[in-house]
């Protein structure tokens with residue numbers, strides 16, 4: 001009798017595991033791929049890791065990967081790249097099935113310096129290549145950094161180059177877009193229903209640059225996450241406000257990387273591919289734009305980043 005009970009428990013356990021795996025695989029396949037201007041395809045949706053410690057980041061990435069995520073966004077400045085690398089290894093998922101994004105910090109910009117910084121980044125991430133590498137901030141010698149990033153692409157260490165926060169001025173944007181050999185394929189900016197950034201989105205269109213949104217949830221802003229217009233749409237679809245916000249990003253054609261460490265949030269956030277916002281609902285979401293940014297730092301203030309050294 002005991003043997004039969006143990007046998008049944010094992011069967012239930014295995015079935016549960018197989019069902020979870022099948023659900024995660026189904027979720028992975030539901031995430032649309034964005035074709036970039038270099039022909040490479042990037043999962044449109046991913047996990048953000050800003051502010052997570054190494055341990056929390058590793059745990060969050062493992063939950064995410066188990067639940068179908070295949071795109072993780074980190075940066076040297078977040079000091080948690082080792083957590084991403086450890087989770088990718090531990091997940092057992094083949095490296096080539098996961099999109100890893102990271103960002104170089106201004107103190108490591110410069111021809112010669114940046115190539116070395118990329119090798120150190122690869123070591124922290126425990127990988128031989130990075131899918132998308134950004135210059136994190138448009139200050140310091142980002143042109144010199146870009147020249148080394150181009151060399152890293154040629155050497156197979158990086159697949160795609162991106163500019164992060166290059167919405168700060170026309171000058172920095174054009175310094176890269178007009179003059180460099182390898183063109184940026186993605187630009188990462190703050191973008192959410194309260195700051196929809198239509199001007200920037202128009203500006204990048206002629207270059208085929210995809211927009212990837214940071215602070216998609218206003219960094220957890222209570223006002224945005226309880227907005228009555230979004231709440232009404234959420235009720236109609238039996239979804240949460242957060243899910244409606246993320247679905248709006250997807251239907252706008254934006255890449256989106258919500259940050260979360262809470263396992264329930266991580267599971268909730270990817271569960272946005274089984275419904276559609278109608279044209280009227282998209283219009284209602286667009287009407288919420290009020291150019292309200294949650295992170296306000298001028299380019300002048302950012303100059304100090306150059307002297308702010310990151311540990312290896």
Ligand SMILES: NC(=O)c1ccc[n+]([C@@H]2O[C@H](COP(=O)([O-])OP(=O)(O)OC[C@H]3O[C@@H](n4cnc5c(N)ncnc54)[C@H](OP(=O)(O)O)[C@@H]3O)[C@@H](O)[C@H]2O)c1
Pocket residue numbers: 047048049050051073074136164165188189213214215216217218219220242257258259260261262264265266268269
């Ligand atoms: N390029 C740049 O300069 C730049 C700047 C900022 C961010 N980023 C990237 O963009 C990513 C996203 O930005 P972010 O993480 O700062 O802000 P965010 O995604 O707008 O918001 C994250 C916050 O929302 C909470 N949250 C997540 N899912 C939720 C849910 N379903 N219900 C309720 N609350 C929820 C999180 O809580 P918990 O943490 O408690 O789970 C966290 O407090 C970052 O993680 C980072 O990878 C890039």
